[in-house]
Amino acid sequence: MSGPAAKALRARPVASADPPAAPSSVTPLKPPNRMRRQVRRGETLFGAGDTFGTLFVVRVGFFKSLASSANGQVQVTGFPMVADVLGLDGIDTGFHQCDVVAFDNAEVFVLPFAECEQWARETAHGQRMLRRALAREITRSHDHMLLLSAARAEQRVAIFLLDMAERHRRLGDSRSRFALRMTRQDIGSYLGLQLETVSRLLSHFQREGFIQVQGREIALLDFPALWRLSGHAPDSHRPMVEPILDPQGNLTVVADGGSGLTHM
Amino acid sequence: MSGPAAKALRARPVASADPPAAPSSVTPLKPPNRMRRQVRRGETLFGAGDTFGTLFVVRVGFFKSLASSANGQVQVTGFPMVADVLGLDGIDTGFHQCDVVAFDNAEVFVLPFAECEQWARETAHGQRMLRRALAREITRSHDHMLLLSAARAEQRVAIFLLDMAERHRRLGDSRSRFALRMTRQDIGSYLGLQLETVSRLLSHFQREGFIQVQGREIALLDFPALWRLSGHAPDSHRPMVEPILDPQGNLTVVADGGSGLTHM
DNA sequence: CGCTACATTGATGATTGTCAACAAGTGTGG
């Protein structure tokens, strides 16, 4: 799967870059727009047990990631969407730990991990990007653990809705009207609740006038009320650092020397 | 709070190591045994909001790590013990997200992060170690999320006991008799339960003859029963890759050229 | 010795899971 650069690079861990000589001192990650992959609705991008070789960045579409425990239980661990990084869970063991499934027809950038490693080795920026992608996953998990152990169902659903709203806002969509791509069961699994509980609470929120639901179409009508239910402050979302996709949907890959030049 | 090395290193992120020049072409991580730090019982190794500058590896002692949410809730996210890596949560933002508190008088290796970065940049092994430390944290979080959302109280406590047993075994202690360092409340917080529930279940397990409890002294008497309760297979623990401490309690830092030489 | 923190146990109730019925939407094939 990884390009021809892969094995050549693994062999010589440090050293100067080898293939077509780079114009500047540092080879950028690659022309990323060439390396894409289509994933059709319902298809898995990768599955638990697959050998790990590449990272992915979502370019179009929505996904769910599923972790399964030793005893065979399956849980939704996240809903990756545009600009999210996928595949980090495979770095540790060399095999993916999660299934990642597309809700829609989707498209991802494919980043052979060997190239990412090289990039990280040769540029301070690359190193930072890779590390942050990993570290952000950690903080995200911690946040979610807190939700799962310390919040009541009402809080969880409110937090979920606000999180989805915030993520849509960041992508330039409306934060108050959007379509959920996942089923109530997916939401329940993600939040550690039964699907009936999710459904009931959505109905309840609607009766109270906080939201409007019709199937998977959601409109958030009363953010202050949802914030109150969630127990969080209005601005309590973690800051976004160094977005991975530019507004045009291209990968931002920054060379080392310059101070923030965006490559494409 | 972090030692004197911290700010000096933050200032010069890359560059060659500063103190005594390294003999070989690749500077090993450092003479690690010199960089240690004592933490007294009840002291915090670092706290949420502290500027991140160093990683730590536990050499002696037991800790708890605490995450706090935006709304002020606090949860125990883990019980680091010997050979565990601490401080990874600060990489993302540059500030620590957790408090880490010592249960006993403890001692940690101090790894200035700038040196870790350099090590990771210059050696394939270093890169792998850092990445794996991060990635393992991710898989650990996923496992814990599964526990928090999908397991019943009885399961959670059984899993907790088996996990503690396994970790003690790996450190060369008895896996069937050990002392819990944390309070019932800490356990409850970690497992997403109330302290009374933990206490009740421990008593219950004892009545059934699965364990023997007296305060914090625990003896596991019937592993098959606990495995059954936990819903896991006997061997369901993730494999250990490349231990960070050797049997003598020294950091294993491997230079790039050799194929597994242990430094000290 | 008494204070304090920690642990155990019981009684009670709230939250949420479970079971079940039904409605609405979607796609398939006759």
Added chain:
DNA sequence: CCACACTTGTTGACAATCATCAATGTAGCG
């Protein structure tokens, strides 16, 4: 085009788990 199966979502009734409140016991520590 309609009947049909199938998935998803909603709502209700009920039960179980676990949290809460409270009382008591115990161990460490000045």
